[in-house]
Amino acid sequence: MKTELLLLALAVGAANWAFRVLPVLMMRGRLRPGSLVERFLAATGPAAIATLFVAAVLPSLLPVPRDVVAMAAGTVTVVALFWMTRSVAAATLAGSMAFGAAVFLLS
Amino acid sequence: MTDPTPRLLSGLAASLPIAAGYFPIAFSFGVAATRSGLTGTEAFALSLIIYAGASQFLALALITSGAPLLVSAFTLIAMNLRHVLYGPALMKEAGEKATTRAAWLWAFGLTDEVFGQAIGALARGQRFSESYMFGLGAGAYASWLLGTAAGAWAGGGALEAYPAVNAALGFMLPALFLSLLLSVLARAHVPVVAVAGGVTVAVTMAASPTAGILCGMIAGALTGVIRR
Numbered sequence: 001m002k003t004e005l006l007l008l009a010l011a012v013g014a015a016n017w018a019f020r021v022l023p024v025l026m027m028r029g030r031l032r033p034g035s036l037v038e039r040f041l042a043a044t045g046p047a048a049i050a051t052l053f054v055a056a057v058l059p060s061l062l063p064v065p066r067d068v069v070a071m072a073a074g075t076v077t078v079v080a081l082f083w084m085t086r087s088v089a090a091a092t093l094a095g096s097m098a099f100g101a102a103v104f105l106l107s
Numbered sequence: 108m109t110d111p112t113p114r115l116l117s118g119l120a121a122s123l124p125i126a127a128g129y130f131p132i133a134f135s136f137g138v139a140a141t142r143s144g145l146t147g148t149e150a151f152a153l154s155l156i157i158y159a160g161a162s163q164f165l166a167l168a169l170i171t172s173g174a175p176l177l178v179s180a181f182t183l184i185a186m187n188l189r190h191v192l193y194g195p196a197l198m199k200e201a202g203e204k205a206t207t208r209a210a211w212l213w214a215f216g217l218t219d220e221v222f223g224q225a226i227g228a229l230a231r232g233q234r235f236s237e238s239y240m241f242g243l244g245a246g247a248y249a250s251w252l253l254g255t256a257a258g259a260w261a262g263g264g265a266l267e268a269y270p271a272v273n274a275a276l277g278f279m280l281p282a283l284f285l286s287l288l289l290s291v292l293a294r295a296h297v298p299v300v301a302v303a304g305g306v307t308v309a310v311t312m313a314a315s316p317t318a319g320i321l322c323g324m325i326a327g328a329l330t331g332v333i334r335r
Contacts, residue, residue: 005149005170008179012166013156015184021214023194024207036332043299043331044196044324045226046291048189050300051323052219053284054307055316062312067274074278078285088227088286092124095282100275107270 067099069106074099112234118242121228124286125220125243126250128279129160133251136163137258143167147259154255158248159218161317162186189321192328193222200226201235209237216244220283227287296331303327 032038060066078095085091133154140150145167153163162183169179194214198205217225221244229235267273292300306326311319 002149004176005145006152008166008170008176008183009153009156011180012162012183012187013158016157016159016162016187016190017215019187019190020194020217021211023191024198024210024214024217025194027195027198027207038199039332040328041196041199043296044192044328045200045230046288046296046299047303047327047331048192048196048219048324049223049227049284049287049291050303050327051307051320052223053281053288054304054323055311055320056281056284058308058311058316058319070274071278074282075285078282079289082286082289086290088224088283088290089121089124091286091289092279092282093127095285096127096275096279099278099282100271100273103274104271 067103070099070102073102112236113228113239114236115238115242118239118244119246120242121224121239122221122243122246122250124279124283125224125247127276128220128283129247129250130254130257131273131276132160132280133254134258134261136160136167137255137260138262139164139167139258140255141259141262143171145170147256150259151252151256154252157183158215158251159187160251186317189324190217192324193217197222197225197229200229205235206237209241213237213241213244216240216248218244218247220280221247223284223287227290230291299327299331302330 057071060071074095077098078091081094082088082091136154137147137150140153140163141147145153153166157163157166165186166179166183169182174182194210194217197217198207224243225240228239233239288300303323303326307319307323309319310322
């Protein structure tokens with residue numbers, strides 16, 4: 001393995017480890033309810049998931065929408081299955097299968 | 108009423124949708140890496156050590172363009188800055204009794220998808236456990252490594268022979284994020300979600316997807332601060 005490539009991987013890997021691990025280890029003590037930090041962190045989860053969902057579908061919509069029908073089929077299936085089962089795994093798997101089936105039928 | 112403390116196997120089971128979504132992306136990385144001139148071992152090492160999808164694809168571009176080591180390292184590190192938010196947000200939901208003795212190990216697996224799955228489970232009333240976090244992270248990590256190895260050594264074309272399967276696997280992560288969003292969504296979070304989504308679109312179009320993700324998360328979280 002090339003030395004420069006290994007050094008790059010180690011530097012980036014070490015930073016990723018620090019970004020993911022150190023904040024967990026440094027989170028000590030109880031946050032004061034209603035404090036700015038507590039409110040910020042409470043909103044971080046929904047904000048992150050919403051952001052990642054948008055970032056995941058955006059490449060299919062911009063600049064030219066692709067697989068719109070399949071995406072609609074997948075999205076409706078996820079919403080319907082989650083509404084019926086309240087199961088993240090079932091909704092995810094069913095939505096993906098609906099997307100794949102729509103792509104197959106429309107191809 | 109909360110569920111009993113979830114264990115390793117529960118975490119592994121919860122990682123299945125993530126693992127299914129990771130495999131084709133890692134496979135693509137393995138193919139792209141070997142086509143860029145890396146050996147299979149080098150491609151696998153990047154996945155093993157870095158374990159961050161977008162960073163790894165960008166690393167290939169930087170390596171093949173001959174960018175200086177320091178510039179490449181700084182660029183790739185900056186891409187993952189958003190991950191510093193995940194640990195504190197997760198531990199806040201986990202509660203003050205949550206232990207972090209093995210966090211040095213399981214928290215390396217705190218990717219976007221693993222964080223989303225974990226925070227969604229806590230929001231649905233599941234208790235925090237380090238065993239569960241380890242199982243959740245290990246399943247996703249194993250899939251990432253297996254996918255990279257398969258792509259590097261089997262080469263491109265394997266998944267292309269099955270376009271419907273390929274398409275279904277490609278929609279796995281958007282479907283997972285949508286399911287997670289539905290699972291954590293409450294009326295109080297609607298402005299947070301709307302601002303996060305809107306800012307992500309705007310900044311992605313104006314600057315880059317990396318900046319869009321970081322700005323979207325921070326703008327959404329700040330909306331939560333202002334709203335109450």
